[in-house]
């Protein structure tokens with residue numbers, strides 16, 4: 001019976017969303033389960049048709065955009081083309097199997113749809129891959145903000161031992177420089193031979209074309225009547241009101257992606273941690289070597305990474321703090337949270353409804369919300385309405401999949417108001 005209710009919800013969504021999207025053809029998948037890189041590129045071609053990379057993206061305030069572009073990496077078609085080739089090129093990894101698009105897959109919302117990512121040699125990290133969609137509009141990079149810009153960020157996975165695996169930037173550059181087609185592309189883009197900084201710059205330029213902020217929510221904001229269903233509209237009211245999501249995930253002209261760019265402990269995995277002990281360990285390791293490589297290793301390969309922002313700042317107030325992620329396109333970028341511990345948006349909203357896991361560093365803004373089960377559904381419906389129309393088909397499929405899963409697995413469903421309401425709902429149906 002509960003399934004029935006959700007099916008109605010997703011049907012409404014499917015009808016409301018344009019049947020845009022792309023068709024998968026029979027190309028072999030890339031290693032590590034990623035979509036074939038050529039298939040990904042074709043899908044992206046279709047979505048970026050008519051986009052002029054040298055102009056501010058539609059839906060983004062041109063002044064804001066200008067303020068985000070680094071002086072030494074202006075957008076040119078040549079830089080974007082080079083960066084795009086590098087982004088999809090597995091030769092940019094030590095064993096030739098992993099590209100950026102392995103973990104930031106166009107057909108998976110520019111993520112890998114795994115709780116945590118798998119790099120070369122099938123090595124698993126401890127963090128969930130955020131989407132590269134709209135990363136250009138974030139104030140810092142990574143869950144703990146350890147890189148400041150897209151340019152800095154792009155250089156790190158290439159030399160990370162469990163991601164793309166080169167020993168250092170020189171080794172990676174030498175491999176790229178040996179590939180004949182790259183020489184002229186670097187010349188055209190930056191007027192010099194391949195070097196590591198330009199690899200980072202070109203990839204960043206390409207990522208700046210991945211601005212996807214054209215959702216039905218935006219149509220609603222622009223005044224289009226009926227852009228949101230009544231349920232989604234109510235979800236928006238809850239988002240900005242009772243559920244207080246907008247305090248950390250603001251969605252407005254100066255904050256187009258729904259992040260305050262600040263670090264908060266929202267009690268995601270606090271139950272499993274002895275934060276004090278981890279902090280002592282982190283300080284000991286960082287005292288020996290405080291380099292970005294050590295920070296990366298601690299973050300991706302040890303449970304010290306659960307300290308989040310603390311590993312970067314060593315400031316006790318930052319324990320368990322992670323940068324507020326974007327909520328744009330969130331329907332297609334699960335699983336959720338820094339550790340990929342939540343499978344569906346229902347799980348996420350249940351988490352907030354419950355008030356997060358208690359711990360001494362829990363953000364003051366996280367408190368039980370007393371949302372009813374139908375309010376939870378409305379809020380989730382609204383989150384799915386934040387997906388760019390170019391991903392409408394994928395979004396509808398994900399919503400259906402998550403809704404079905406949420407009917408069978410809801411870690412937090414068995415407490416509080418939502419449970420009582422759901423039972424009441426079932427009783428009403430059962431009594432008919």
Ligand code: HEC
Pocket residue numbers: 087098099100101102103104117118119120125127128129130131132135138140141142143144150153154155157158162163164203299300325
């Ligand atoms: C093995 C999987 C893997 C590969 C390969 C990989 N990434 Fe990531 N990426 C991740 C994970 C996991 C994170 C989050 C790590 C963290 O926050 O500690 C991440 C974070 C990011 C972010 C930050 C987004 C945000 O919201 O802060 C960007 C941008 C990004 N990657 C781009 C790239 C680019 C560009 C490449 C290729 C040069 C690349 N990634 C290669 C898994 C991967």
Ligand code: HEC
Pocket residue numbers: 130239243244245246247248249263264265266268322323324325326327330333335336337338339345348349352363365366379383
């Ligand atoms: C106090 C600030 C704060 C508030 C309030 C808040 N969030 Fe978050 N949100 C965060 C942070 C920080 C994370 C990442 C936490 C982590 O991974 O440990 C996050 C993660 C998420 C994610 C996961 C995104 C992803 O890509 O993994 C979603 C979805 C989300 N929040 C939606 C909401 C909704 C809906 C509300 C309102 C019910 C809300 N948030 C309220 C700060 C906040």
